[in-house]
Structures are given as structure tokens and as C-alpha cells.
Amino acid sequence: MGKITLLIYAAAMLAIGAKTWAHTLERFVLGDRLGVRPLVATIVSTFYGASAILGGVALTYQVGLGVIWFMLPFYLGTITFILWLQRIAGARKYTLPDFLGGFYGPRFAIASTFLLTILCLVPEEIIASGKVLASFTDLSVEAAMGLMAVVLIVPVMGGGMRADVQTDIAQFGLMLVMLIVALPFVWAPGTAAPSHLPAEYLDPLALISPQEIAVFFVLLFFLPFTSAPLYQRLFVSESAASARKALLYSVGIWMAIDATVVLCGFAALQMWPTLSDPDL
Template sequence: MNAPILIVILYMIGMLAVGFYTNKYAIKSSTDYMLAGRRMGVLMVAASLSANNVGGGSTLGVATRAFGVWGLSAAWYVIAASVAMIPLAWFAPKIRKTMAVTIPEVVNRRFGDLAGSLTAVLNVLALFFLTSSQILASGTVVNALTGIPLNVSILIAGVVTIAYTTMGGMIADQITDLVQFFIILLGLAIALPFIINGAGGWEVISSKLPPVQLDFFKIGWVTILGLVFNYFCTFLSGPEMVSRFSSAKDERAAQKASVLSAVLMTMMAFIPTIIGLVSLAMDPQLDGGKGTSALMYATTHFAPSWITGIVAAAIVAATMSSADSNLLCASTIIIRDIYMKYFNPNVEDKRIIFLTRASNVAILVISMGIAMFKVNIVTMNLFAFALRSAGPFAAYAFGLTVPKASKHSGLVSIIVGSIAVVYWQVYNSTHPVLPIVFGCAMGTIAFFVTTFLEKNNVAPSAYVEGEK
């Protein structure tokens, strides 16, 4: 295992070098730190969007689901995200036009302090869980490669992530995302034929699989459409996604980046799925029949050691690219939408950078603690997505696009959507309709009913100069 360990170590050193370089030469203001100076081009934004979406859930998690009940249809977990990026391209220019830094800032402009603060709290809580899931995934890979205890591996992954994110902010985040996404895509693509060949070829693999596991639509259209709607709601109300659009050099670049991101994600949807099926065919009782280590099992057993190193680096890249984005967004919201709003609105620019960095460290320490509980990655991701999206979705999405939205429609939709998603999660968790879908639907209904009932009480614009 010397070659894989060396490759992963070199990768981590490279990420730290990016953080050091950007901190030394590129960070001049808090806008540089939080939004990369709003000067990023199409490829940089698209790769960052894609890398952020393709994390532990879309690699390790998809392989595990393919091993389990989803089979080949596990590819929809990523394809659905690609489909969701297409309608998001319509919103991207509007997001960029607000010139806001965070989602709570826009909600606050339209619907008042309470709505903005509730959005901030929901966003931060969700980002804690999302950061934890990605650090757990990174630690799992380090543990598999080195044999270092999982808790120690989680600490190692966390320390590297916090180092380059805290040093370089959004600029380092996007540069590393560009590198990370192509490491993920090319690394897994190179590994796949080696794994299939090492397992005896596709004919041998497919002959050992139950036919139902090769049904592309096994999970059913209700679940597929639910995933698309889940991603659309999550992306549109996701701080890490919105921050990417806000960092684009102009509105057109933001829109093009959304479409390009859809293409990039589609390119890798089937790779972890097939790797998971290889593991199922060769060892149906892996991890007690759960297949939680399906991706790394197939790689280490059926591919050369240097391929294992590339895949390990790809998985660490996937998880770190999501973790750093979640971390930076959580800190930005805490400082701009809570600290500066309620405690010190006149803090100087350099102090903002210092406080955001300090917040990064605090959040990651707590997130590593959560990761120690080893909650299933996909389960944790879906819960976090539902928590942050079901309430704020309607307030943010329609706050951008409905000029005559009423003053209290945002607040009502946040409350109704949040209650609805918790209710559905507790009492209907096995229903094919995902909690986030139900919560967003209820929030949307509440938004438009409230707007109708108080149609003469129009909320202020979401745009700085009243643009629509």
C-alpha cells in the first residue's frame, strides 16, 4: 500500500500549497476571501459547482447504494443532480445580480430580520452536518489505506481541510475544486476498466448479479423525480451553490457555468455505480451485506496499487471539495448574518477575514466531533439538505423571481416548510416522496397563499437597486 499512501500524501501537500499561495498573494479583502473577488470565469465556477456536488455521497455513497437495494439505478443519485442544474441556469443570473454574499442577506432584504435570521440558523445547522459527512468520508479512505484508527484518520482529514480553506478562502476553494473535480473524474474513469478486468470482465460480473440489480429504473419514477426536485430545491437554496454563482465575473458566466456543470456531473454518474456492482458480484456479504466499503474494496482487490492510490486521492478530493465549501459558507453566514448583524455591524474588513478564519476552525472541530458518530453518509446528507432547503426554499427562490411577493410570505413559508419537513421525516420517512419534496411543496403553497391574502403589502426588492 506504499504507492496509494504516497499519492494521497502528495495530493494533500498540493492542497496545502494552494492555500498558502492564495493566502500570500491573492487575499486582499473580505470579498476576495468570501467570494473570490467576484471575478471567476465559466470553467472555474462550473468545476467548483460540480466538485462541491460530487462529494462522499456521490462516490462512496453511490457505490454503497448500488451494492444495496438500488443496483444500477443508483446512477440516478448523480444524474438527477445534473438534470436539476438545467433549470437552475435560469436563476443563476438573478443570483449574481443581487450582489449579495449570502442567502440570508437576500431573504432579509425582502422579508425582514426574523426571516433572514431563521434562514441563517437553518443554513448553518445543515452545513455542520454536511461538513461532518465529508470529513467522515475522507477519514474512511485514510483509514482504509493506512490502517490508522478511523477517529485519527478523521482528524488528519479535518486538519488538512481546515488548513487550506482557512488560509486561502474562496479563491483557494475554487482553485482546489477545479483540480479536485478532474482528479475525481479522471481518477475513477481510469480505475474502472482495471477493476472490471481484474474481476474477470463484465460478462463474469453481470452473470453473478440478480437481473433486477441491472435495471436502470429499479428505484421507480417517483423516487427519480423526487431526487431531481430534491436537488433543485437544495441547489437553489444551498449556500455553497449560491456563493459560486455570486463569485462569477458576471451574470452570463454564472448561467453558462450552471449548464457546463450539468454536463460535467453526468460524465461520472455511472462510474461509482458500476464499481459498487462489481463489489456486490464478487462479495455479496461485504460489510455484513451492507457494502459500506464497496468502492474501496473493489479498487484494492481488483486494481493495481497505483490505481488504488489514484482512486483514494479522488475520493479524498471529492470529500474535501465539498467539506471546504460547506465550511467556508457556514463561517461566512455566521460572521455576516449573525455576528455583524447583531453584535458588531461596523467591524473593519481585515477583522472580518480574521473572524471568518476563526469560525472555520471552530466549525470544523465540532464537525469532526459529529463525524466520530459515523452516521451513514447519504442519510446525513439527505437530512441536512432537507433541513436547510424545505424552509428557506420558497422565500429565496420566489423572493428572487416574484416582484409582488408580500412582506410576510417569506417568513410564513420558512416556518411552514420547516415544520412540514420535520413532520414528514418523523412520520413518513419510508414514503417514496422525500421529506424535502413535501416540505418545499408546503412552503411554496404557504408563500403564495400568504401573498394572495396580503396582496397590498408588497415586500421590498431583493436587488440592491430595485432591479427585477
């Protein structure tokens, strides 16, 4: 059943890419104007995917409630980022280099294009999805990563921004369904009960150092400010008001997802307390 589900998912993503094929450069880069609902789905999925969810469970397994220092700064940074929305959503730009070029000139725009081409690659998503695929099939992790790279990249190569958003919406729905399915298991009596966990796992400061907290706070607080995919979505929002609502709703959904992720990590601690590599 798992293999069939994964094959259906891969086929659906490729079909979305074919259906949303962009025939002009403007269509490829800009896609459709987005209202609140599609914005929420694509923003949530942009930041939360296989790597964030699986990584969050593994991190909870390792540091307990210390994982909140990877979550709170991101929430606060996103809420603070809303103060910039009026300028971004009303910029009438297509890309982040185009937007930055308006401030610093064409040379900076060209340089930032090359830089973003390198920085916007997301190997962690390929790694995480490859591990998931390998665990349900006979494929090696390397082969599964290669296959998932094709599934993730090919639709966007053909359909551009519209394909990216449509696949995000599909992934958002699947992510919510899977998290809802997981809830009865993590809420089962005794599965993730805090009283059954070692005390240090319930102390946010016990298993993570102040230096680590400071580093992750800075990195994750400013993540929304430096995220090219987020800017790209805000450029095609219907209005600054739509973008503002979408970001606030996204923060609420991220909190709900993270709560489920933490419970899954606690459940894993209860069921498999001696894992050497929780990422696997």
C-alpha cells in the same frame, strides 16, 4: 505509494490555503470573479466528492440501477435552477443571507446566517475521506476523520472563498484522473457485464420503493435551490451567461462520473457479491 499520495494531497491542500490567504474581509468572502472553467471545476467538486462517489458505488451495490433515482432528480433540478440564474448572478451580493435579506429584511438575513452555519457543515465529506485515508494507512477511522477535517477546514479558514475554489479545482483534477484510471478495470471483460448480474439489479424499480423514489426525487430536485455553496459560487461568476454554461457543463460531467460510479458498483457486485457493509 498510497500513503505518500495521500500525504502529498494533504500538504497540497494546506499549501493552497496558505498561498491564498485573504487579508481583507471582502477578499475572504468574495475571492475572485470566476469564468466558465473554474466555475465548472468548483461546482462539480462542491456536489461530487468522496462521499458522493463512494456512496454512489455502495448504493449501486445495494439497489442496482435503482441508484438512478438519486441522480436524475438532481440533474433535472440543476437544469431547472438555470431559470433563476439571471437574478442570482446579477444580484451583486456576497453571500446567501445577504441575498435573502434583500427580499425579507435584515432580521431574516441574520437568522439565515445562523441556520446556514449549522446546515453547511459537511460531515459526510469528512467521514468518506477519513475512511479512504484509514484504508491506506494504519490510522483508525476516527483519527483519519480528524486529520481530514483539518485538511478540509484549515485552508478555507485562512483563504476563504478563493482557497475554497482553488482546492475544488485541484480536487476536480484528481477526481477525473482517478475515475479515468478506474475505467479500464470496470470495463475489463466480464467485470461489470450486466448479463452476469441478478435481474433485479438491472430493474430501476425492483430494489427501491415508490415512496423512496418520491422522497429522494423531492429532496434531490430542490438540492440546487437550497445549496448555499452553489449560490456563493454563482455570486462571483463573471456573468449569468458564464454561470449558465458552467451549470450545463457540470451536469454533463456529473452524468459521466455517475456512469463510471454505476460501473464500479456493478464491478464490486461481480467481485465481492456478499459484502455485509459495502460502504467500507
